[in-house]
Amino acid sequence: MKKDNDLQPLIEAYFDETISEEQRAELERALIHDPEAARRFVRAARLDNALRLHFNRRAAEAAAVAALKRAGLDPTPQAVSIPRWARTVDHLWGPLGAVLAHAALILLLVRWVVLPVFTSSPSPPVEVEVGREERMRLDPFQIHDHPSLSRGADTMPPPLNAPEFAVMPPDPHALSVPRASPPNVVIRDGRLWSEPIWMRNRTESHRSALLARYAPEWADRTEPALDAALEWLRRARHAEGGWSEDPHASRDPALTALATLAFLARGEPLTSIQSDISALVDSQEPGGGWRSLENGADALGIGACALIEAWARVPLPPLRRAAELAVERLIQEQDTAGLWPGADPWALSWRVLALRMAVWANLDVHGGRAGLSRLAGGLKTIEDPAGGLYEGERPSSKAIERLAVVALALQWLGEERSPEARKTLATLSRVRMNDPLNPFIRHVLAQIRFNAGGDHWIKERGVLADILLAGRESDGGWRRESSALDGRVRTTSLAVLTLTVCYRYPPAAEWPAWPVAGARPPAFTHGPILAALRLGPVP
C-alpha cells in the first residue's frame, strides 16, 4: 500500500494535469485498493471544485462591476448627498476636527501597533514566492500549529474586512473573463438559474451594507424590532398557514400575501413561510384571482406580488404558474388606458408593482410589456396631476394617498422625470412623515423618499424610524390603527415593509429598463441561493 507522502503528489499531479502515464496507473491502483487513498482523492476533488467556484464567482462579480461601470453606473457604495447646512457645519468644524482626528489616530496607533510590538513576539514574515528554484514559506497557516497559539477568542485570526468586490488589480495578460457557471443554481424550465439580485440584497450581510449606505442610524434600532415583528407574525399565523385579523375568521388572502411579503422582505427562507404560500396558492381561483372578503382589501395585486417574489426566491414551476395566472388576470382586467376601473390606491399600488416585477422577472405572460406601456400613460392621466387638485396648500388625506401611489408607480415605471411625476413629487414634498398618515400612506411615502434619495430622505428617515418604532407594542407587533381596516397583522406587516425599504428593492432609478424588446432578464446574478434558503440538513 502506498504511503500518504507518496500518494499526495500523485493526486496533486492528477489535478494539475502533469501526471505521467506511469504515475496515473500507480494512482489508479492505489485508489482501487486503498480506501484511504480514494478518500484523499475525494478531498482533493472537493477543494479543486471549491477553488474553481470561488474564483469563478469572484471574476463574475468583477465582470459585472466592470459592466456597470461601462454603463455609467457606479456599483460601489456611494455617500448620500450632504445637505448644505451639514457641509457648512463640517467646514467650520474642520480645523478642530483635524486635531481631534489626529489625536485619535495616534491613540489607536499606540494601542494597536506600538504596544503589541513591545508586548509580543513578532510573527514570522508572510511570503510565498515562486522562482526558478522554487521556494515557499507558508507561515500564515503554519503559525496556527504553534503551541503558544491555543484556540480561543484572543488567538482567532483577525476579522476579514475585504469588500465584496475587492479583486486583484486586473492583469489583461493573466486574467480573462470567466465562463459563466453559477456556483449555486436552480432549475427552471429546463435551464439553470440563480436568484435575482434584489432578493440577494435581503440576506443579512447585504442588509447591513445597504443600511450603512442609506440609513446608518437605523440598523441598531430597526433590525431588532423587525426580528420581533416577524416573531409576532409567526405567533399570529393560522395553524395551517395564512393570516386574518380575527384568528377565528377564515384566512384573508390579501393579508396573507402582505405578511408573506414582510417575511420575504427580510430575506427569510421560503421554507419558513411555505404553509402561507401554499395557502395563497390553494385559495387562488382558476381565473388567477382571489375571492375578496367582505370589506377586505383587493388581493389580486398583492397576491401576485407575493407569488412572484416567492417564485423568484425558489423558482419552482407551480409557483411560477400561480404567479403567471395572477399576472394574466391583471392584464386582462386593464382598461384601454392601462388602468383598473374602480381600483383604490391600495389595489393600484400592488397591481402596478406586480406587473412591473413580472416583466422584471421575465415571467411568461402575454402582453406584460404592452400592459406596462399602457399603464405608464394611464397613470399620468389620473386626476390630471398637472391640474388644480394638487395645486392647493396641502392635499387632503385621500388625495395624498392617491397622489402618493401615482408618484410611486411612476417611479417604478422609470417615469420619475416626467412632468407629471415631477409635479406630483413636488406636491408630496409638502407632506411630512410626522403628519397624521395611515400606515399604508406612510409605507408608500417612505418608498418615494427612498427612491428619490437626497435631502428629503436624509431629513425624514430618522423621523420615519421614530414614528414607526413608537407604534410598537411590548409583544413585538404593531398596535392597531384607528381605521377598521388597519388591524395588527396589517400594521405590523406594513411596518416591516416600511422599515426594510433600504434593502427590499434597489432604488427605482436602478431598476432595469423594461420596454426594451428582446432584452434578457437582467435581474439574475450569481447569488448564494443556498444561503438564502438556509436549508437545513436533509434527513
Next chain:
Amino acid sequence: MNPSERGRVEPMDRQAEFLTHFLRHQDDIRAVIGSMLRDPAAADDIFQDVALVLWKKYDEFDTTRSFGAWARGIAVRQVWQSFERRRRAPVPLAPETLNALLRAFDEESESPAHAEREEALRRCIAKLPEKSRRLLEMRYEAQMKLREMAERLSTTLDATHKALSRLREALRRCIEQELAAG
C-alpha cells in the same frame, strides 16, 4: 397562454424536495464531474446535463437511498456518455477506479455545511500573500495550464506544480482550522 388551459397547480412538495436535495449535493456532483473532466467548460456543460437528467428521473428515485450517491452515479454515467458521443479520448479514470471513488464520496460525507466551508475558504484565501493569490487566480480564474503559468512566471513546470500543491495543502489545513475554530 389561456389560464383555463393551464389548469391548477400541482403540489409543490416534490419539486421542493428535489431542490433541497439538489442544492445540498450540487457541489459534490460538480466535484465528481470535475475529477473526470479537467476542461472546466466541458465540466459545466455536463453538470447542466446532469441536473436535467436528475430532474427528469427524480420520480424514479428511491427515497430510501442516498440522493447524493444516486446523483453522483448519474453524473459519472453522463460523463461516460459524453465521451462516447463525442468520440473523445477515453475517460482518464478506469471504471473500477470510478467505482472506488464513488464509494469514497459516499463514505467521506462533507461536513459542516457548504456555506461554512465556502466562507472558510474565502477567509483562507484572503490571508494569502498577493503572489500566492495570483498563482491561484492564474490556475482557477484564468484557467491557465501549468505550462502556460510556468512560462508567464519564468519558472519551471515542476516548480509551478510544487508551489500550487503546497498552496492547496496549506489551504486545506487552514480550512480545517477555520472550521474547527467555529
